[in-house]
Amino acid sequence: MNFFNWLSLFIVFHVFAATPRIFSLTDSSTQLPVNFLDAAKKPEVFDYMVRIRRKIHENPELGYEEFETSKLIRAELDQLGIPYKHPVAITGIIGFIGTGRSPFVAIRADMDALPMQEMVEWEHKSKVPGKMHGCGHDAHVAMLLGAAKILKHHEKEIQGTVVLVFQPAEEGGGGAKRIVEAGTLENVSAIFGLHVSPNFPLGEVGSRSGPMLAGNGFFEAIIRGKGGHAAIPQQSIDPILATSNVIISLQNLVSREADPLDSQVVTVGKFQGGSAFNIIPDSVTIGGTFRAFSKESFQQLRHRIEQVVIAQAAVQRCNATVNFLQEQNPFFPVTINDGDLHEHFRSVAGSLLGVNKVNNMQPLMGAEDFSFYQEVIPGYFFMVGMQNASHEKLEQVHSPYFKVNEDVLPYGAALHASLAVSYLLKHPQDIAPAEGKYHDEL
Numbered sequence: 374m375n376f377f378n379w380l381s382l383f384i385v386f387h388v389f390a391a392t393p394r395i396f397s398l399t400d401s402s403t404q405l406p407v408n409f410l411d412a413a414k415k416p417e418v419f420d421y422m423v424r425i426r427r428k429i430h431e432n433p434e435l436g437y438e439e440f441e442t443s444k445l446i447r448a449e450l451d452q453l454g455i456p457y458k459h460p461v462a463i464t465g466i467i468g469f470i471g472t473g474r475s476p477f478v479a480i481r482a483d484m485d486a487l488p489m490q491e492m493v494e495w496e497h498k499s500k501v502p503g504k505m506h507g508c509g510h511d512a513h514v515a516m517l518l519g520a521a522k523i524l525k526h527h528e529k530e531i532q533g534t535v536v537l538v539f540q541p542a543e544e545g546g547g548g549a550k551r552i553v554e555a556g557t558l559e560n561v562s563a564i565f566g567l568h569v570s571p572n573f574p575l576g577e578v579g580s581r582s583g584p585m586l587a588g589n590g591f592f593e594a595i596i597r598g599k600g601g602h603a604a605i606p607q608q609s610i611d612p613i614l615a616t617s618n619v620i621i622s623l624q625n626l627v628s629r630e631a632d633p634l635d636s637q638v639v640t641v642g643k644f645q646g647g648s649a650f651n652i653i654p655d656s657v658t659i660g661g662t663f664r665a666f667s668k669e670s671f672q673q674l675r676h677r678i679e680q681v682v683i684a685q686a687a688v689q690r691c692n693a694t695v696n697f698l699q700e701q702n703p704f705f706p707v708t709i710n711d712g713d714l715h716e717h718f719r720s721v722a723g724s725l726l727g728v729n730k731v732n733n734m735q736p737l738m739g740a741e742d743f744s745f746y747q748e749v750i751p752g753y754f755f756m757v758g759m760q761n762a763s764h765e766k767l768e769q770v771h772s773p774y775f776k777v778n779e780d781v782l783p784y785g786a787a788l789h790a791s792l793a794v795s796y797l798l799k800h801p802q803d804i805a806p807a808e809g810k811y812h813d814e815l
């Protein structure tokens with residue numbers, strides 16, 4: 374590096390070092406209006422998001438099948454003049470706004486719907502029988518596109534690159550894991566994700582530092598006996614009775630083997646066996662979920678579920694196999710929010726919404742595949758409230774009566790945009806892990 378490079382490096386560092394001190398979210402001297410809430414509420418952005426959200430809501434697609442949704446998103450990105458990579462993880466899209474250079478900060482939306490019938494009667498009800506956007510991911514996509522529209526408008530002022538992540542298959546499929554494996558996020562310094570929530574008022578958000586959502590795994594077990602006439606049980610081996618005992622024994626794992634102060638769940642949500650009043654079936658299939666807040670507790674549950682199912686089935690002379698279905702449903706790690714990003718979130722959300730609208734929440738046993746990002750880069754996940762006290766009470770996510778209050782859209786879009794841009798302003802010194810590569814650019 375010659376003298377002039379050193380000199381320019383010196384100047385750049387001084388400018389960078391000075392910037393964070395004079396920068397604040399309300400500082401009118403900064404060029405970029407980091408508070409994007411007003412922009413997101415303008416009809417050109419609000420109506421845009423509502424239109425996209427309704428279109429996606431009418432055409433829900435399950436994990437890794439989001440082909441039309443992906444096409445719609447790409448058409449909007451093309452329209453906005455935002456470059457992107459596609460396909461990533463089958464239907465995923467990674468978009469870029471800003472300088473195209475370091476630092477990089479990512480904002481993420483999931484795209485998949487649920488295999489359930491919508492029971493809400495409204496103009497934009499799901500047109501696909503048995504499929505529904507019952508978790509609000511249609512709104513998440515609309516919010517990220519809304520943020521993209523706002524950010525594109527301010528692209529020249531963005532000091533780095535905002536990476537838009539549209540990921541497939543959050544509902545059990547682990548789309549985030551495949552996005553990470555595709556390597557597209559390797560130079561990203563931080564990632565933000567959100568979820569709409571009926572449990573917080575509109576205009577408020579909730580989150581916490583550290584563990585927020587549980588690690589999650591699924592299991593399926595087949596318990597095999599010997600079928601026969603229900604009136605001659607001595608000639609059969611009854612898998613219904615054996616499975617009933619298996620389920621009861623599984624309940625003892627949390628109540629008797631786990632530390633009461635270490636939250637865990639084992640739920641059997643599926644029990645399939647038998648076809649008639651007077652037949653003992655050959656086999657029964659059960660399935661369920663297990664959740665915990667540490668890797669150790671999670672692995673212990675996994676281990677004991679397998680042992681208990683097999684051993685308890687054997688008590689009634691049945692054979693059992695346990696499958697953890699990791700191919701289709703990878704175990705989700707615990708969602709752990711980064712402490713520094715928590716402070717960043719509190720300051721940005723506080724100035725956008727008011728400090729008393731930023732709630733600290735208790736951990737939940739729900740799970741999110743956002744945790745796969747957090748395993749490789751600092752990440753922050755938060756809830757965006759949508760309950761308006763003067764409207765009807767909203768149903769929980771995954772209910773067939775679930776509704777999105779579309780007034781939430783500007784809040785999500787503004788938070789995405791403001792969190793990303795202010796992160797870049799606060800972290801100008803971040804360079805890619807491959808050190809040295811960017812010195813030439815200074």
Ligand SMILES: *[C@@H]1O[C@H](CO)[C@@H](O)[C@H](O)[C@H]1NC(C)=O
Pocket residue numbers: 556557558559560805807810
């Ligand atoms: C990350 O940065 C390195 C060094 O500049 C570069 O070689 C690599 O292609 C980048 N990766 C991605 C996914 O952009």
Ligand SMILES: *[C@@H]1O[C@H](CO)[C@@H](O)[C@H](O)[C@H]1NC(C)=O
Pocket residue numbers: 597598599610690691692
């Ligand atoms: C269980 O497996 C053993 C060993 O393969 C076999 O002999 C037995 O018949 C099986 N029992 C049932 C109920 O399937």
Ligand SMILES: *[C@@H]1O[C@H](CO)[C@@H](O)[C@H](O)[C@H]1NC(C)=O
Pocket residue numbers: 575576761762763764780
């Ligand atoms: C809640 O709904 C009422 C009536 O539709 C509306 O006037 C009000 O602005 C809404 N509240 C918020 C925070 O948007």
Ligand SMILES: [Zn+2]
Pocket residue numbers: 507508544770771
């Ligand atoms: Zn969900």
Ligand SMILES: [Zn+2]
Pocket residue numbers: 508509510543568
């Ligand atoms: Zn969800």
